[in-house]
Amino acid sequence: SHGQLLAASATIVPALAADARAASGPGVASGRYLAALDRVEAVSDEHTEHQVRIVAEDRSFDDAVAGLSAHEQGAVDIPALAAVFRSGLDRDAAVERLIEVTALDARSHAVAIGQRARATYHSTLLVVGVLVSATIGLALAVARSISRPLRRLARRAAEVSDGDLDGAPLGPSGPEETAVLARTLDDAVGNLRAVEQRMAALAAGDLETAASGPPGKLGALVTRSVESLATSLAEREQLQQRLAHEAAHDALTGLANRRTAMAELDERLASGEPLALLFLDLDGFKSVNDEQGHAVGDALLELTARRLRALAPDGSVVARLGGDEFVVVAPLADEPAAVALAEVLSRLLEGEGLVLGLRQRLGVSVGVAVPRSDDDADRLLWSADAALYRAKRSGGGVQLLDDALRSELEAEHRVDAELRAALAAGQLEVHYQPVFTAEGHLHGVEALVRWRREDGSLIPPDRFVPERTGSILDLDRWVLDEALQQIGRWRRGPFPDLRLSVNVSARTLLASHHADDVRASLERAGVDGSALVIEVTETALLHDLDLAARHIERLGDLGVGTSVDDFGTGYTSVSHLRRLPVTEVKIDQSFVQAIGDDERDRLLVDLIARIGTVLSLDVVAEGVETDEQLAAVRALGCGFVQGFLCGRPMVAGDLVDRFAPAERALDR
Numbered sequence: 001s002h003g004q005l006l007a008a009s010a011t012i013v014p015a016l017a018a019d020a021r022a023a024s025g026p027g028v029a030s031g032r033y034l035a036a037l038d039r040v041e042a043v044s045d046e047h048t049e050h051q052v053r054i055v056a057e058d059r060s061f062d063d064a065v066a067g068l069s070a071h072e073q074g075a076v077d078i079p080a081l082a083a084v085f086r087s088g089l090d091r092d093a094a095v096e097r098l099i100e101v102t103a104l105d106a107r108s109h110a111v112a113i114g115q116r117a118r119a120t121y122h123s124t125l126l127v128v129g130v131l132v133s134a135t136i137g138l139a140l141a142v143a144r145s146i147s148r149p150l151r152r153l154a155r156r157a158a159e160v161s162d163g164d165l166d167g168a169p170l171g172p173s174g175p176e177e178t179a180v181l182a183r184t185l186d187d188a189v190g191n192l193r194a195v196e197q198r199m200a201a202l203a204a205g206d207l208e209t210a211a212s213g214p215p216g217k218l219g220a221l222v223t224r225s226v227e228s229l230a231t232s233l234a235e236r237e238q239l240q241q242r243l244a245h246e247a248a249h250d251a252l253t254g255l256a257n258r259r260t261a262m263a264e265l266d267e268r269l270a271s272g273e274p275l276a277l278l279f280l281d282l283d284g285f286k287s288v289n290d291e292q293g294h295a296v297g298d299a300l301l302e303l304t305a306r307r308l309r310a311l312a313p314d315g316s317v318v319a320r321l322g323g324d325e326f327v328v329v330a331p332l333a334d335e336p337a338a339v340a341l342a343e344v345l346s347r348l349l350e351g352e353g354l355v356l357g358l359r360q361r362l363g364v365s366v367g368v369a370v371p372r373s374d375d376d377a378d379r380l381l382w383s384a385d386a387a388l389y390r391a392k393r394s395g396g397g398v399q400l401l402d403d404a405l406r407s408e409l410e411a412e413h414r415v416d417a418e419l420r421a422a423l424a425a426g427q428l429e430v431h432y433q434p435v436f437t438a439e440g441h442l443h444g445v446e447a448l449v450r451w452r453r454e455d456g457s458l459i460p461p462d463r464f465v466p467e468r469t470g471s472i473l474d475l476d477r478w479v480l481d482e483a484l485q486q487i488g489r490w491r492r493g494p495f496p497d498l499r500l501s502v503n504v505s506a507r508t509l510l511a512s513h514h515a516d517d518v519r520a521s522l523e524r525a526g527v528d529g530s531a532l533v534i535e536v537t538e539t540a541l542l543h544d545l546d547l548a549a550r551h552i553e554r555l556g557d558l559g560v561g562t563s564v565d566d567f568g569t570g571y572t573s574v575s576h577l578r579r580l581p582v583t584e585v586k587i588d589q590s591f592v593q594a595i596g597d598d599e600r601d602r603l604l605v606d607l608i609a610r611i612g613t614v615l616s617l618d619v620v621a622e623g624v625e626t627d628e629q630l631a632a633v634r635a636l637g638c639g640f641v642q643g644f645l646c647g648r649p650m651v652a653g654d655l656v657d658r659f660a661p662a663e664r665a666l667d668r
Contacts, residue, residue: 279388339398500531502534585608609636
C-alpha cells in the first residue's frame with residue numbers, strides 16, 4: 001500500500017500540473033499563476049519524499065496517517081480516511097480513495113489558479129483597452145485642435161496664391177506654431193495689398209504714393225523695386241518718344257520724313273482744306289557730294305532744311321523725302337499763290353554761301369501741284385514730282401503742273417498702259433545696228449527696241465520708252481532677254497565673236513536685282529558674260545554715283561562690260577570715269593557730226609579719245625554718217641565707229657544677209 005501510494009503520488013502530481021496548465025488557457029504568463037504551479041510541484045516533491053521515508057522506516061499505518069496529516073496541514077481530510085480504514089474497509093480501497101481525493105483536491109486547486117489567472121488577464125486587457133481608447137481620444141482631440149487652423153491656413157494661402165487679397169484675416173488660432181504661421185500670412189497679405197496699391201498709383205502716374213511702401217525689409221525691397229521700375233518706365237517712355245520722333249523725322253535735318261509728309265497730305269486732303277504741294281530738288285547736288293565729300297553734302301542739306309523751315313508759311317509741313325529732295329505742304333488756296341511761294345523759295349535758296357568753310361553755289365528746281373477733287377496723296381506727290389522733272393529738263397526754276405502739262409503726263413500714262421499691252425501681245429521687236437572697228441571689221445551690234453503697230457508702222461523708242469513709269473523695268477528686261485537669245489544663236493553660227501550692247505534706264509541699272517536678272521538671262525541664252533555690254537547714260541550714272549559703281553562692279557563680276565552712252569552731253573567728269581569701273585565710252589553723235597565744221601568739237605572728240613586711251617577704255621564714235629566723219633574719228637584714235645554710214649538698225653535676218661557668211665568689212 002505504501003508503494004501504491006508512492007507510485008500514485010509520483011504519477012498524479014505531474015498530471016495535476018499538466019491539467020492546471022491546460023485549464024489556464026494558452027498564452028497565459030501571469031506571475032501569480034506560474035508561482036502557483038511552482039508551489040504545486042514543490043508540494044508534490046515533498047509529498048513523494050515523505051512517502052519514501054515512510055516506506056524506508058517501515059512505520060505503521062497509523063504513523064503514516066499521522067505523518068500525512070501533519071504534512072498536508074488540513075489540505076486533505078486524512079483522519080477521515082484513517083477512520084475508514086479502521087472501520088474494516090478494504091485498505092486498498094481506502095488507498096485508492098485517498099489517491100482520488102488527493103487528485104481531485106489538486107485539480108480543483110489548479111483550476112482555481114487558472115481561473116484567477118484568466119480573471120487577471122481579462123482585467124489587464126480591459127485596463128489596457130481603456131488606456132488605449134483614452135489615448136486615441138486625446139490624440140484625436142489634439143489633432144482636431146491643430147487641423148482646423150491648418151485647414152483655414154491652407155485655404156487662405158490658396159486664395160492668396162490665386163490673387164485674392166480681400167479675404168478676412170486669419171487671426172491667432174490653434175497652437176502657437178499655427179498662430180505664428182497665420183500672423184505671418186496675414187502680414188504678407190497686408191504687404192501685398194500695399195504693393196498692389198503702389199502699383200495702381202504707379203500705373204496712374206502717382207509716383208509720390210508709389211514711393212511710400214510698407215514697413216520692414218519687404219517694404220524696403222518693394223520700395224527699391226518700385227523706384228527701379230519707375231525709373232525704367234520713365235526711360236522707356238523717353239525711348240519711345242525718341243523712337244517715335246525718329247520714325248517721323250529725318251535723322252540728318254530734323255525735318256518730317258516721307259511717311260509723315262504723306263500722312264499729313266492724306267489728312268489735309270480728307271479734311272478738304274486748301275493746300276499746295278511744292279517739290280524741291282537741289283541742282284548739282286550730286287556733283288558736290290561726289291567731288292567734295294558727304295560731309296559737305298550733308299552740311300548743304302542741313303543748310304537747305306534750316307532755310308526752308310524759316311521761309312515756309314505758318315501752318316506748313318516741311319519734309320525731306322530723301323537724298324536732295326524736299327517737299328513743302330503749304331496752306332495755299334490757288335495755283336498763283338503756290339507758284340509765287342515757289343519762286344520766293346527758289347530765289348532765296350539760290351546763291352552762294354559758305355558750307356564747312358567752302359563756298360558753295362546752291363540752285364533749286366521746284367515742281368508745284370495743287371490738288372484736284374479726285375487726287376489722293378500719292379497722286380498729288382506724283383504730279384508735283386512730274387512738274388519737278390519737267391523743270392529740271394528745262395534747266396531749273398519753277399514748273400507748275402498746269403492743264404497742258406497734266407494732259408501731256410496723262411498721255412504718257414496712256415502710252416505706258418499701251419506699252420504694257422504691247423509687251424503682252426508680242427508687238428515689240430528688237431532691231432540691231434552694227435558696230436565696226438576702226439579698221440572696218442564687224443565688232444558687235446547695239447540692240448534697239450521698236451514698237452510695230454497693228455497697221456505695220458514702227459514707233460521709235462524716243463516716242464514710247466517710259467523713263468518715268470514702272471513699265472521701263474519690264475521693257476529693259478524683255479529687250480535684254482530677247483537680244484541675248486539672238487546673240488547666242490549668232491555666236492553659235494555665223495558670228496562667233498559678235499558682241500552685244502543693250503541700253504538700260506537709270507531705274508534698271510540702280511535696281512537691286514539688275515545683276516541677278518542679267519545673270520539669269522545669260523544662263524538662259526547660253527552666252528558668256530564677255531559677250532555683253534550694258535549701256536547707260538551719264539544722267540543714269542549721276543543719279544547715285546556710289547550705288548551705280550557698286551552695281552557696275554557686280555556686272556563686272558559676271559564678265560559684263562559697261563559703256564557710258566552719249567558721253568560729253570552730261571555732267572560726267574574725268575574723276576567720275578576714274579571712280580566708275582566702266583569699260584567703254586561712246587562719244588555723242590552731236591560732236592561727231594560737227595567734227596568737220598567746228599574745231600572745238602574736233603578737239604573734244606580728240607580729248608575724249610585720249611582720255612579713253614589713258615583709262616584703257618574702248619572709245620566708240622556714234623553718228624558717223626559721212627566718209628569725212630569716218631576719216632576724222634579714225635585719225636583721232638577712236639577704236640570703234642557706229643552710224644548710218646556703217647549700217648542702219650535692222651532686223652536679225654537682214655543683218656545676217658548683209659554681213660554673213662563672209663563677215664564683210666566696212667567698204668571704206
